[in-house]
Amino acid sequence: MPHRYFTTDIAGGTARLWGQDAHHLAHVMRAKLGEEVVLCDGRALEYTGRITRFEKDCICFSVSPGYPSAAEPSIQASLFVGYPKQGKLEVIIQKAVELGAVSVTPFFSRYCVAAPKKEEEKNARYNRVAAEAAGQCGRGILPRVEPPLKLADLPARFGDFDRVLFFYEGGGAPLRQAVQGAGRVALITGSEGGFAPEEAELLQNAGARVIGLGPRILRCETAPTAALAALMAFTGNLE
Amino acid sequence: MPHRYFTTDIAGGTARLWGQDAHHLAHVMRAKLGEEVVLCDGRALEYTGRITRFEKDCICFSVSPGYPSAAEPSIQASLFVGYPKQGKLEVIIQKAVELGAVSVTPFFSRYCVAAPKKEEEKNARYNRVAAEAAGQCGRGILPRVEPPLKLADLPARFGDFDRVLFFYEGGGAPLRQAVQGAGRVALITGSEGGFAPEEAELLQNAGARVIGLGPRILRCETAPTAALAALMAFTGNLE
Numbered sequence: 369m370p371h372r373y374f375t376t377d378i379a380g381g382t383a384r385l386w387g388q389d390a391h392h393l394a395h396v397m398r399a400k401l402g403e404e405v406v407l408c409d410g411r412a413l414e415y416t417g418r419i420t421r422f423e424k425d426c427i428c429f430s431v432s433p434g435y436p437s438a439a440e441p442s443i444q445a446s447l448f449v450g451y452p453k454q455g456k457l458e459v460i461i462q463k464a465v466e467l468g469a470v471s472v473t474p475f476f477s478r479y480c481v482a483a484p485k486k487e488e489e490k491n492a493r494y495n496r497v498a499a500e501a502a503g504q505c506g507r508g509i510l511p512r513v514e515p516p517l518k519l520a521d522l523p524a525r526f527g528d529f530d531r532v533l534f535f536y537e538g539g540g541a542p543l544r545q546a547v548q549g550a551g552r553v554a555l556i557t558g559s560e561g562g563f564a565p566e567e568a569e570l571l572q573n574a575g576a577r578v579i580g581l582g583p584r585i586l587r588c589e590t591a592p593t594a595a596l597a598a599l600m601a602f603t604g605n606l607e
Numbered sequence: 608m609p610h611r612y613f614t615t616d617i618a619g620g621t622a623r624l625w626g627q628d629a630h631h632l633a634h635v636m637r638a639k640l641g642e643e644v645v646l647c648d649g650r651a652l653e654y655t656g657r658i659t660r661f662e663k664d665c666i667c668f669s670v671s672p673g674y675p676s677a678a679e680p681s682i683q684a685s686l687f688v689g690y691p692k693q694g695k696l697e698v699i700i701q702k703a704v705e706l707g708a709v710s711v712t713p714f715f716s717r718y719c720v721a722a723p724k725k726e727e728e729k730n731a732r733y734n735r736v737a738a739e740a741a742g743q744c745g746r747g748i749l750p751r752v753e754p755p756l757k758l759a760d761l762p763a764r765f766g767d768f769d770r771v772l773f774f775y776e777g778g779g780a781p782l783r784q785a786v787q788g789a790g791r792v793a794l795i796t797g798s799e800g801g802f803a804p805e806e807a808e809l810l811q812n813a814g815a816r817v818i819g820l821g822p823r824i825l826r827c828e829t830a831p832t833a834a835l836a837a838l839m840a841f842t843g844n845l846e
Contacts, residue, residue, distance in 0.1 A: 439822045439823050462826075582839065607778070
């Protein structure tokens with residue numbers, strides 16, 4: 369399988385690759401003139417790029433007409449996840465990207481152990497984790513990690529989705545019913561501490577539908593992975 | 608929710624809890640006489656136990672009649688997983704237990720980076736990881752981690768299952784079709800290095816059915832979690 373790189377510098381039958389990716393292809397992969405790689409514009413279009421020139425800061429390609437990435441799910445799944453302790457969020461992001469999420473948004477809630485700290489720096493790192501995962505698993509887009517919100521700010525985002533699924537202890541409707549006909553889906557899962565009753569009420573009053581994930585208590589980093597896998601399975605995007 | 612402990616020392620309306628669990632309940636949880644906990648016999652029967660006496664090495668309970676654990680899935684799922692690098696197997700075991708697997712068996716194959724080393728010690732540790740996860744997520748049984756096999760030894764185990772699902776790159780039948788009517792299911796996923804073509808052939812010739820997990824390339828620790836979540840979702844055990 370040829371290597372894959374994301375670049376937005378694609379136009380008129382040519383493309384260029386910059387920065388770390390150019391370094392990787394030239395010096396780690398030791399690519400030669402005429403070699404082919406897959407170039408992805410991050411918007412689900414892919415191109416076969418043939419190396420035509422190595423410059424100091426970039427690599428130049430001639431590219432074939434773009435074709436749609438086969439790796440993108442038929443549904444747009446956005447994960448909103450309670451901000452967990454250090455390290456776990458990166459695992460959650462990595463798995464969410466592998467399983468086809470288009471975005472991950474952490475949020476602070478009452479029982480979060482984590483508190484906001486250097487979130488701008490952290491967000492840059494989280495987006496690097498997402499980009500690396502996207503390259504490795506062959507995504508056609510670059511899923512984004514958004515800056516953290518407060519739980520109370522989530523309802524303002526619900527209008528972006530035609531289904532808001534709230535995975536809450538004790539359970540609710542089966543996911544298989546809730547996803548029928550869904551296009552843009554928000555998934556909400558909690559941090560280690562779960563949700564306060566008034567937080568659950570706030571989300572439900574704003575239109576989030578409570579969904580069960582079975583009688584076993586899933587860890588905060590297992591729940592989003594399981595929920596996304598089940599969502600993708602039920603919508604035919606895991607086969 | 609009352610605390611849960613596994614003990615096999617349950618008979619005639621009484622039970623005893625030993626070792627670390629007894630220490631935890633007495634000295635960490637500071638339980639008092641008359642307090643109630645959930646005792647689970649590890650075979651999917653649970654009991655409400657009321658503390659009747661603290662002894663030096665154990666805690667004694669009177670117990671109500673046993674009731675079936677609600678946490679056990681309707682299918683028996685056994686995971687066979689290519690032996691990954693250090694640490695990842697423990698994550699895989701933890702997630703598999705949370706998602707309802709009854710057993711996890713690592714196996715060595717051609718492209719495994721890991722090589723057999725102190726496997727007896729490691730197996731004891733892996734089973735502690737499984738037991739801890741089982742307690743935390745509320746399982747009714749104690750899932751077991753078996754000593755590692757070689758890939759060539761897997762087919763001898765296929766007779767234990769009425770479905771052997773082989774998650775192999777490139778994909779095959781959709782899981783949703785393959786699980787219909789399944790009772791005892793084996794899931795086979797690879798290590799970081801995947802499978803050699805002759806290994807894949809060996810498994811298929813022995814009756815393993817190739818199953819796809821979608822167009823994205825899942826990491827070796829993501830694939831078993833996603834496969835188990837999808838299996839449990841399709842069989843109604845994740846709602």
